[in-house]
Amino acid sequence: MACELTVESVHYRYPNGHEAVSGIDLRMGPGILGLLGPNGAGKSTLMRILATLSKPSSGRVLWNGEDIARKPDALRVELGYLPQDFGVYQALSAREFLAYLAAVKGLPSTLAKTRIDDCLGLVGLADAGDRRLGDFSGGMRQRVGIAQALLNDPKLLIVDEPTVGLDPEERLRFRHLITDLAGERLVILSTHIVSDVEASATALAVMAKGRLLFNGAPEQLVSQADGHAWDWLVPESRVAEARTQFTISGSLRRPDGVRLRIVATKPPSADAQACAPDLEDAYLWLLAREGAG
Amino acid sequence: MDRPYMGALRRFAAILVADLRERSRSTRFWVVLALVGIATWWCFPPSNAHYQTVGFGDNVRGIYSSAWVGMVLGLMYSTMLSLIGFYLVRGTLVRDFDTRVWQLLVATPMTRRGYLLAKWASHMAVFTLIMLVGLAVGAVAQWVRAEDRAFDLFELVKPVFVLALPSLAVTAFFAVLFDLLPWLRRTGGNVLFFFVWIFVGVSATGFVQPGPATWTHTTWLSDPNGMALAMRDLYATVSHATATVKASDISIGVSDFKGKSIVFVWQHWHVRTIDLLGRALWVALSVLAVSALAPMLDWAAAKTRGAAGDGAAHPGRRLRWLDPMLRSFESFASGVLFAAEVKLVLRQRRAWWWLAMIGLGIAQLAGDREALGIATIGAWLVSVDVFARAVLRERDAGTGALVFVAAGATRRLLVSRIGVALILAVLAVGPALLRLAFTDPTAALALFATAIGVALGGLAIGVACRNPRPFELLLVMLSYAGVQSGGPLAAVAKPLDALHLQAILLPAFAAILVLLWPRFTRAR
Numbered sequence: 148m149a150c151e152l153t154v155e156s157v158h159y160r161y162p163n164g165h166e167a168v169s170g171i172d173l174r175m176g177p178g179i180l181g182l183l184g185p186n187g188a189g190k191s192t193l194m195r196i197l198a199t200l201s202k203p204s205s206g207r208v209l210w211n212g213e214d215i216a217r218k219p220d221a222l223r224v225e226l227g228y229l230p231q232d233f234g235v236y237q238a239l240s241a242r243e244f245l246a247y248l249a250a251v252k253g254l255p256s257t258l259a260k261t262r263i264d265d266c267l268g269l270v271g272l273a274d275a276g277d278r279r280l281g282d283f284s285g286g287m288r289q290r291v292g293i294a295q296a297l298l299n300d301p302k303l304l305i306v307d308e309p310t311v312g313l314d315p316e317e318r319l320r321f322r323h324l325i326t327d328l329a330g331e332r333l334v335i336l337s338t339h340i341v342s343d344v345e346a347s348a349t350a351l352a353v354m355a356k357g358r359l360l361f362n363g364a365p366e367q368l369v370s371q372a373d374g375h376a377w378d379w380l381v382p383e384s385r386v387a388e389a390r391t392q393f394t395i396s397g398s399l400r401r402p403d404g405v406r407l408r409i410v411a412t413k414p415p416s417a418d419a420q421a422c423a424p425d426l427e428d429a430y431l432w433l434l435a436r437e438g439a440g
Numbered sequence: 441m442d443r444p445y446m447g448a449l450r451r452f453a454a455i456l457v458a459d460l461r462e463r464s465r466s467t468r469f470w471v472v473l474a475l476v477g478i479a480t481w482w483c484f485p486p487s488n489a490h491y492q493t494v495g496f497g498d499n500v501r502g503i504y505s506s507a508w509v510g511m512v513l514g515l516m517y518s519t520m521l522s523l524i525g526f527y528l529v530r531g532t533l534v535r536d537f538d539t540r541v542w543q544l545l546v547a548t549p550m551t552r553r554g555y556l557l558a559k560w561a562s563h564m565a566v567f568t569l570i571m572l573v574g575l576a577v578g579a580v581a582q583w584v585r586a587e588d589r590a591f592d593l594f595e596l597v598k599p600v601f602v603l604a605l606p607s608l609a610v611t612a613f614f615a616v617l618f619d620l621l622p623w624l625r626r627t628g629g630n631v632l633f634f635f636v637w638i639f640v641g642v643s644a645t646g647f648v649q650p651g652p653a654t655w656t657h658t659t660w661l662s663d664p665n666g667m668a669l670a671m672r673d674l675y676a677t678v679s680h681a682t683a684t685v686k687a688s689d690i691s692i693g694v695s696d697f698k699g700k701s702i703v704f705v706w707q708h709w710h711v712r713t714i715d716l717l718g719r720a721l722w723v724a725l726s727v728l729a730v731s732a733l734a735p736m737l738d739w740a741a742a743k744t745r746g747a748a749g750d751g752a753a754h755p756g757r758r759l760r761w762l763d764p765m766l767r768s769f770e771s772f773a774s775g776v777l778f779a780a781e782v783k784l785v786l787r788q789r790r791a792w793w794w795l796a797m798i799g800l801g802i803a804q805l806a807g808d809r810e811a812l813g814i815a816t817i818g819a820w821l822v823s824v825d826v827f828a829r830a831v832l833r834e835r836d837a838g839t840g841a842l843v844f845v846a847a848g849a850t851r852r853l854l855v856s857r858i859g860v861a862l863i864l865a866v867l868a869v870g871p872a873l874l875r876l877a878f879t880d881p882t883a884a885l886a887l888f889a890t891a892i893g894v895a896l897g898g899l900a901i902g903v904a905c906r907n908p909r910p911f912e913l914l915l916v917m918l919s920y921a922g923v924q925s926g927g928p929l930a931a932v933a934k935p936l937d938a939l940h941l942q943a944i945l946l947p948a949f950a951a952i953l954v955l956l957w958p959r960f961t962r963a964r
Contacts, residue, residue, distance in 0.1 A: 198845050200962075223847035234838025237755040238787040239780065247780035250773045251853065252846040259776070281755030295842055 149211040150177050150302050150333050152197070157206035159192050159357075167192040169357040170206070179329045181344030181365070182337040183430055184354035190337045191231055193354070194307045197335065198228040210303065224253070227301030229292050231308045237281030241272055241291050244280055248295045259298070266294035269324060285312045293321065297328070304334045310343055322346040341427045353433055360437050365426055372424035372432040377409045379419035389415070394435045396428045410435060451550045455558035459532055460565055468907075472528060473573050480574040483512055484581035491696050496678050496685040499697040502706035505588040507595035509578040511670065511706065514599030517571055518607035518665040519692050523637045525570070526611050526618075527630065527909045529563040533619035537744040546741070552734040556616055560730045563612035571600055588707070595708060602711055603666035606722035610640065610664040613726040620733055622743040627825035627912055634916040640664050661718040669715055678704055756788035777852060781860040784833070785826055796822045797868065804872035812872050813932035816887060817922045819868035820894050820929070824915050827898025828908035830861050831960070835906075844961045854957050858899060865895035872932070886935035889942040890928065896949035903956045 152175045159168040167189045184190045195201040197208060199219040207214050213221040236244055242263055249259035267276045270290040280288065289312050296304060306325070310318045325334055326347045338344060344351065344365070351368055353361040361368055376396070381389055382404045389395065389407055393415050397408035409415050410424070410432040424432070463469050483493040484504060494512040495501035502508030536542045545555065575596060582596075583589060614636060618629040640663070662669045671690050678685055681704030762783060769775030800822070803815035820827075834840035843849055866873070869891055876884035894915070901911040922929030928945070931938040 195841075198841070200841060200845060220847040223845055223849075226845055228841065228845045230841035232838065233842050236784055236837055236839065238784055243780060243783065246770070246776050248842060248846070250776035250780070251843055251849045253773060253848050253852070256770065256772050256776060259773070279755050279758070292842070 150331065151175070151209075151211055152303060152333055152335075153209040154193075154197075155207050155209065157193070157196060157203045157208060159189070159196060159201065160204040167357050168196070168203070171354075171359050173352060173359065173362060175333055175335070175350070177329070177331050177333055178349035179325060179334045179336060179347050180350045180352060181348030182335060182352050182354065183341065183344055184337075184339060185434065186339055187356075188339075188354040189357040190339075190354055191307055194228075194230075194305055194335070194337050197303075198226065198230075198305050199223055222303065224299070225302040227296035227299065227304040229296040229304075229306040229309055231311070233292055235280040235283075235288055235291060237279065240277050240279050241267065241283070241294075242276040244291065245276075245295055245298060249298050252299050254299060262298050262300070263294075266297045269297065270294045271320065286314055286317050289313055290317070293324070302332050304328065304332060305337075306334070307337045308339070309336065310338065310340060318343075341430050345426045353430065355434055355437065360433055368429045368433065369424055369426055372410060372429035374421065375410050375412060375432050376422050376424035376428040377411060377414050377419040378422045379407045379409055379415050380404050381407055381416075394431050396431045447549070448551065448554055451548070452554050452558045452561070455545075455550070455555060456562050456565065459559065459562035462532075462535075463562075463566060473570065476570050477573050477577050480513065480516075480577040481581060483516055484509065484578070484585055486585060487587070487701065490698060491694055492691075492701060493694060494690075494692050495695065495701075496674070496682075496689045497691065498695040499699070499701045500678060500682055500685055500689075501701055501703055503587040503703045504582050504585045505590065505595070505705070505707045506579075506582060506592040507599070507709055508706040509582045510575075510596040510599040511603075511674070511709065513571070513574050513578050514601075514603035514666070515670055515692050517567075517574065517600060517604035519641065519667075521567065521570065521604065522607045522611045522640075522665065523634070524913070525563075525567055525608060526615050526633050526637070527913055529566050529612065530615040530619055530629070532559055532562065533616065533740075534625050537741050540744075542741045542744075546738075552737040553731050556730050556734055556737060557727065559619075560612050560616050560727070563615050564609065567604075567608040567612070571604060575600060587703075590707075592707075598711065599670075599709060602716065602719050603670060606719045606726075607665045609723040609726035613729050616730050617733060620736060620740040622740065627828065627908065630909055630912040631821065631824060631916050634913070634920065638920070641667070661721060662715070664722050666719065669711075669718075673709060673711075674706070677706055680704070759783070759787050762786060774852065774856065777856040778859060781856050785830075785860060785864065793822060800868075801871045804869065805875060809932065812875070813925070813930065814923050816869040816872045816932060817919045817929050820865065820891075821915060821919045823864060823868055824898075824912050825908070826864055827861055827895055827915070828902055828911040830857050831899050831902040831957070832906070832908060833857075834961075840961070850958050850961045853961075854953065858896070858953070861895035861899055862892060865891040876932070880935070882939075883932050883935040886931040886938040886942075889946070890931040890938050893928065893942045893945050893949070896946060896953065900949040900952040900956075903960050904952055906960065 152173075154171050154173040154175075157168055157171045158166065160166045169189075171193060182190050182193070192201065196203050197215075199215050199222055202216045207216060209215070210222040210225075215222045236247070239247065245263045245266065246259060249263060250256075254262065263276075264273070267273045270293050272287065272290055272294065275283070275287065280291065283291065289309070293306070293309065296306065309325075310321055313321060322343065325336060328334060329347070329349070336344060336348065348365055351361065351363060351365045352359060353368070361371075379389075380401070380403065383400075386398070386405050386407070389409070393407075393409045393411050395407050396410055399406040407415075408422070408428065409419065410428050414421070485491055485493075492499065492501045494515050502511065536545070579591065579596060582591065614633060618624040618633060621629070623629075624632060667690075671688070674690065675686075682702055766779035766782060769779040797819060800815045800819045803811050804819070807815060829836065834843055843853065866888065869887055873884050873887055873891075876887060898911050898915070901914065902908060905911070918927045918929045921927035925933035928938060928941045
């Protein structure tokens with residue numbers, strides 16, 4: 148089953164001149180690509196381009212060799228997309244809403260019924276399918292959004308900040324779902340929450356200020372931060388000062404002070420101890436090194 | 441030392457400036473200003489033109505002096521801008537409520553009264569900007585038309601200030617009021633305001649009716665539009681120019697005529713102090729009325745739809761009886777789409793709509809021919825939001841990114857949406873169609889064509905303007921003309937005229953939809 152997405156020198160410039168995406172090159176195959184970046188990095192703009200909602204100002208995106216700007220339907224029939232912000236029709240039940248979207252996607256009626264049941268089950272809404280969306284909580288609506296993205300059993304699944312608004316239990320369920328879904332399909336998971344990516348991504352891309360800073364396996368990014376992560380116990384009175392001087396990837400309050408996790412070229416103090424970096428450290432190290440934090 | 445009123449003033453200014461920035465940074469704002477400039481130029485046709493916009497009868501007008509140019513602008517703005525301006529400026533409070541900016545503001549020392557007055561002032565600032573553009577164009581027109589090149593800034597500005605400002609102050613009040621009342625925030629308010637505007641305009645008649653002999657003591661307050669004042673003083677001059685016109689012959693809007701226009705000299709408008717007090721009273725009343733709304737602000741803000749994209753509307757009724765009716769459609773994909781569109785439209789209908797449709801249906805079946813015609817127009821009018829907002833559903837509900845990434849969605853949605861709009865427009869006049877099919881087939885055909893025109897027109901204008909208000913305003917105006925047996929909606933009264941008109945309009949609407957809908961869906 149062909150499943151190859153290629154991004155070639157893609158730029159996107161808004162009418163006001165702001166360049167949200169600057170010359171991105173990516174090549175993706177089956178698996179889960181975690182797209183990380185701080186807010187305003189250009190992730191959502193890139194996601195909209197990949198989802199055929201926007202056309203790049205220059206460059207092109209190929210899905211199995213077809214330019215999606217010229218032939219968007221070549222991708223759309225195999226695309227599932229969960230945007231960062233979306234609405235629902237409150238007058239419809241979850242099942243009716245999914246039936247509506249299945250029809251818009253062109254699914255045959257009999258297949259649609261089966262898929263709707265399957266997808267509602269996958270997101271844990273099998274029992275709530277006949278309730279109207281106006282009565283749903285934010286988390287339930289987000290799950291409906293995930294269900295609609297899966298309706299056509301997509302070969303390319305793009306999910307943009309999918310765990311926003313989900314409670315910890317729902318977030319965990321979503322991570323498992325994404326891991327289960329990967330296989331012969333490509334899942335692009337855009338987020339600024341490193342733990343979402345850490346749990347499931349087989350490949351990683353990091354964006355900041357519209358540029359691609361890193362593209363590779365998560366382990367590669369972690370290895371780049373080897374020797375740059377430090378564990379430092381400081382008195383509480385010095386925490387504010389440390390924040391201004393160093394990039395802090397974590398902190399833990401203890402009876403004898405605050406244990407800071409710092410990413411830096413050199414140890415922040417003689418009493419700081421080197422530690423093994425995790426993905427969060429590596430991500431912050433990359434942003435700090437590239438001046439994009 | 442900072443005085444308390446300085447803080448209040450700063451907050452007032454901050455809200456006003458933020459509101460103006462928000463408005464002026466949209467393309468629509470500048471397009472509107474450009475259109476006002478063009479429309480103002482069109483108000484001053486050359487001497488060989490066969491139309492006039494303000495005058496007496498069809499062909500009596502003042503020479504283009506500063507005073508007459510100012511009078512034309514004053515009357516046009518006090519009447520036309522007080523209508524169209526409402527649709528331009530309204531919505532800023534609703535935006536604050538829906539985007540939850542209000543929740544940030546409410547936690548500040550800002551007073552409710554100050555907030556509402558700042559919004560009212562913002563409306564007035566927009567009107568003032570529009571009038572300034574108009575005055576500049578008017579001054580150029582005076583120079584170019586060259587009937588009287590003596591430029592008098594005071595005489596040019598005076599009528600606009602005296603006539604239009606109080607009228608627009610009243611409109612600004614209604615824009616605030618209609619934003620506050622939840623049931624008037626959308627289509628309902630847009631329709632109702634037209635009738636409010638008619639009422640305000642008609643109130644002028646009450647001041648004029650007594651006749652010239654009593655004008656001097658009845659017109660000092662005048663009406664909000666200042667019509668009585670203008671008619672009183674213009675008539676005194678125009679009656680010398682031509683004996684055939686009456687004061688009530690004053691016409692505002694396009695008047696066509698054959699032959700040459702008759703002109704009179706109008707170089708100075710003497711406004712009495714008491715007249716100015718009367719006009720100032722309307723402004724003061726507007727300010728007081730806006731202030732009086734302050735206690736209901738918290739209640740109004742709580743009645744919000746939530747943030748944009750949080751759903752287009754209330755869930756509405758379940759209407760279980762619809763399910764078996766639509767079940768047969770749900771066995772094929774396009775039928776599912778159609779059934780969902782029907783449910784979306786009908787479930788969100790309020791009880792009053794169902795009652796109105798039943799009443800109008802009975803009137804179509806049992807009323808005389810005139811009542812039948814009016815009932816058909818009424819049926820479309822009470823459903824105006826369906827036609828005006830159908831194409832904007834994805835934008836209003838925030839579902840565009842879910843829907844338009846599907847292959848073929850653009851075509852499928854257009855087909856189903858046209859289908860549902862057509863069926864609703866035809867069903868709304870179904871009883872009349874049935875009745876006329878047996879008694880007057882031509883009228884039935886005209887009514888059917890007009891129903892298609894209403895449905896397609898709503899969709900096409902919605903796509904072209906990306907806003908429901910232009911079609912809402914248009915349908916209300918056409919309905920007003922239609923009940924007086926005029927315009928394209930008078931299909932029962934003038935079936936042949938309606939058929940001819942629809943023969944032109946329907947292809948145009950279809951072309952707009954086919955051309956603009958794909959672009960519209962990409963723009964989300």
